[in-house]
Amino acid sequence: MLPGAINPQWGAQLVLGAPGSLGWALAVNAALIVTGLGLTAVRARRRASAIATAVALLLVIGVVAPHLLARAQSFSIALLPALLLLLDRRPAPAWLPLVVALLMAAWANLHGAFVIGQLAVGAMLVAELVAWRRHDPDARPGTLVLAAAAALLAPLANPAGLQLLVYAYAQPGLEVVRSISIEWQPSWPWIPVALLAWVLLGLLVVGRVARRGAIALREAILGLILAALAVTSIRHIPWFALALAPLLAEDIDAAFRARPNLAAAVGAIRGPLGGGRARVTLLAAGALAVALQPLRPGLPEPLARLTPDAPVAIADLLDERLVLGQTERILNEQVWGGYLDWRLGGRIETAMDGRLEIRDRATWVAYFSMMDGRDDPASVLAAADVRWAAVSDRRDALTAALLAAGWRIELDVPDGLLLHRP
Numbered sequence: 001m002l003p004g005a006i007n008p009q010w011g012a013q014l015v016l017g018a019p020g021s022l023g024w025a026l027a028v029n030a031a032l033i034v035t036g037l038g039l040t041a042v043r044a045r046r047r048a049s050a051i052a053t054a055v056a057l058l059l060v061i062g063v064v065a066p067h068l069l070a071r072a073q074s075f076s077i078a079l080l081p082a083l084l085l086l087l088d089r090r091p092a093p094a095w096l097p098l099v100v101a102l103l104m105a106a107w108a109n110l111h112g113a114f115v116i117g118q119l120a121v122g123a124m125l126v127a128e129l130v131a132w133r134r135h136d137p138d139a140r141p142g143t144l145v146l147a148a149a150a151a152l153l154a155p156l157a158n159p160a161g162l163q164l165l166v167y168a169y170a171q172p173g174l175e176v177v178r179s180i181s182i183e184w185q186p187s188w189p190w191i192p193v194a195l196l197a198w199v200l201l202g203l204l205v206v207g208r209v210a211r212r213g214a215i216a217l218r219e220a221i222l223g224l225i226l227a228a229l230a231v232t233s234i235r236h237i238p239w240f241a242l243a244l245a246p247l248l249a250e251d252i253d254a255a256f257r258a259r260p261n262l263a264a265a266v267g268a269i270r271g272p273l274g275g276g277r278a279r280v281t282l283l284a285a286g287a288l289a290v291a292l293q294p295l296r297p298g299l300p301e302p303l304a305r306l307t308p309d310a311p312v313a314i315a316d317l318l319d320e321r322l323v324l325g326q327t328e329r330i331l332n333e334q335v336w337g338g339y340l341d342w343r344l345g346g347r348i349e350t351a352m353d354g355r356l357e358i359r360d361r362a363t364w365v366a367y368f369s370m371m372d373g374r375d376d377p378a379s380v381l382a383a384a385d386v387r388w389a390a391v392s393d394r395r396d397a398l399t400a401a402l403l404a405a406g407w408r409i410e411l412d413v414p415d416g417l418l419l420h421r422p
Helices: 010-016 022-045 050-067 073-087 096-108 114-133 141-156 162-173 175-180 192-210 217-232 234-258 260-266 275-298 312-321 334-347 361-371 377-383 396-404
Strands: 328-332 348-350 386-391 408-413 416-420
Touching: 010 022, 022 050, 022 073, 022 234, 022 275, 050 073, 050 192, 050 234, 050 260, 073 096, 073 114, 073 234, 096 114, 096 141, 114 141, 114 162, 114 217, 114 234, 141 162, 162 175, 175 361, 192 217, 192 234, 217 234, 234 260, 312 334, 312 386, 312 408, 312 416, 328 334, 334 348, 361 377, 377 386, 377 396, 386 396, 396 408, 396 416
Parallel strands: 328 348, 328 386
Antiparallel strands: 386 416, 408 416
């Protein structure tokens, strides 16, 4: 934690790191993903057949797969479908505002994507007001007004108060964030991680044409908002895919009814996935996915795939060399900061980590200038009492400048280089 920094996911970090076990963090993460996808399947199944739901979920999983990492974002992957499942109820139950308030208050302390939940409730409110004006007997505008107020105000129950909301709404537009992190950049269709999202968007458009625009107003409003966010930022792709999965399942169901040969080619869900055993099968699959996670660290690397880009060997040597009870400062690659801090705890103070938004542009410019070997990095590091540097082997200019100033290479491995100033 840095003084004055806003951390919107402190709650998630406490939960994931509670016992200090990587297996625990992976198991919690798996449980969140299983919950999010399971609730999305429940929403889709209420509107489409089992086979159409299965086909839709396969595509949705393909779209969100790159985002299913062990990180705080997994809480949003679980909580957004939970909120949407509540908002799907018509007429809206009287207890909805209270449940929305509790969910949003928890969400705001777990992950910054609680803003998507606020947008979802807002979209439902607009649609409910329109339904009320059209004399829909199921319309409950008063309940949705209270739910929207709860969604707006409940996230204020966090350590940073209003500052957290200002930060969360401004983050996607921060120049420093968009310039450094690829996941906050536009999701162009030629980017592999975004291609399937464009396929999903295309299928939804085709569905609207084939079904002559059949879509509920609340779904249309939310869909347009989330599609716009997904196009402008890779980070927002999961919300678009999870929210519109039921609509995709409906479209697939309609296509199967219109083309029986297509439905026959795909087949029906029978056997273990049919009848009353479907829930048992799905629960068993979810339990297996969760139970596998604590075992992953001990599996062969191709199966574990825990920290494929982390400087494991560098962290091992630092673990041996750093003095207990002392804190050393280190110049490090930004993408390694979180891992080094996690491995070495209070014995090391990293230069940069994944919290892009808590530093201003001038700090980032100075950091990258140093990493490129400009502005006499050895003198700057000496003045800041930095004695270690963990850098990529591509930092030739920086490495040469430090070696010329008397630094020594302590470790040269495929992970990168570890240098030390005597």
